[in-house]
Amino acid sequence: MWRNEDRRVIGTRRTRMALALKNDLNLYAYHLPLDAHPTLGNNAQLARVLGLEPERRDDGSPRTCGPDNLVWLGAAPDLTTLGQLAARIQQRLGRQPLVVGNPDQPVARIAWCTGGAQGMLADAIDAGATAYITGEASESTFHLAQETGVAFLGAGHHATERYGIQALGQAVAERFGIKVEFVDLDNPV
Secondary structure, eight states: OOOTTSSSOOOHHHHHHHHHHHOOOOOOOOOOSSSSSSSSSHHHHHHHHHEEEOOTTTTTOOEESSSOOOEEEOOOOTBBHHHHHHHHHHHHHSSOEEEOOTTTSSSOOOEEEOOOGEEEEHHHHHHOEEEEEEEEOOOHHHHHHHHHEEEEEEOHHHHHHHHHHHHHHHHHHHHHHHOOOOOOOOOOO
């Protein structure tokens, strides 16, 4: 069920919900915004998976920018070019990212926000990023990256957001001693 979608239970929505409706079950679902958590969140976990080192404030919290401070800032000390960063994303996330920029261009300060955060590219640019990683892209993202020379990497909404929920599941399992299972339904978007 997506935002701005017709809320009536007809057509495809009815088909999706048929099993629950047939068995008289209630369904409650929501999107958990897990980006900002400093250790279990999507941004923290994407940094871990990609080998990014977040910049830290004096209190140890990650240096951020953008709406609600969702965009993290940092670096990949062992990588120097956009091509190397793109190759790391492909190898670690298991998919070829959309790359806007010259593979030979240097990357120093990297900004990232998982999922559908392509609209925060301008915030990353204002914060001095030389590359920005997120899940999705839009036409305006392409043009802004081209016009500013800041590299853009669209690594997939699903691919960038699957690690936070896994970390949260593991923390819940450890804390409460319950079985948690992560079901990974791959999505190329």
